[in-house]
Amino acid sequence: MIRNTFSKLKTIFTPRPSATNISPxxxxxxxxxNVDAxxxxxxxxxxxxxxxxxxxxxxxxxxxxxQGHPAAQARLVTIYQRGLGVERDPKEASRWLRSIGQPRPRHETGASVTGKIAKQEA
Incomplete structure (x- = not known):
């Protein structure tokens, strides 16, 4: 029970990852x-x-x-549609939109990568 409480508190008080505190x-x-990283x-x-x-x-x-990561592909659609850091490019946005969900090689899940990082930094 104490471990569970400690784990919940750690989750609550751990800062949200940002560009200023990226894990080495x-x-x-x-x-x-590593595609998920x-x-x-x-x-x-x-x-x-x-x-x-x-x-x-x-x-x-x-x-x-x-490498076929669907969330990254979806973010590229948004980046190119809105012109975030690049010129707006509807054709490039459409190309990435069509690629979402295409089969990709098996990789570790994002949760397993995050778990490995947390264990190594502890």
Whole structure:
């Protein structure tokens, strides 16, 4: 019971990942080609917004989307539709929209990547 309570408190008081507190391990995994780590980094930068962060989000979304990650592909649709950090490009948005859900190689889930990072940083 105490462990469960501690776990809940840790979840409540752990800061939301942002571009200012990215885990070095997450960056290492993404750089080494882990698709779920790339997608997580892309999500963090996308949610932070701003030109600099949208550029980083675009980079990591492209990396993950090329490996078939559906959330990264969906973010690319939004980025190109709205022109977030790039010129608006409806054709590119449509191309990524068509690619969503195409089969991709089996990879670890985002939750398992996040769990590995948390264990290694503890």
């Amino acid at each position: 391990r997450l960056l290492e995994l993404a750089t080494s080609g 790339q997608a997580k980094l892309a999500e963090i930068y996308f949610n932070d917004g701003g030109a600099e962060h949208y550029a980083a989000s675009l980079h990591w979304n492209r990396q993950a989307a090329r």
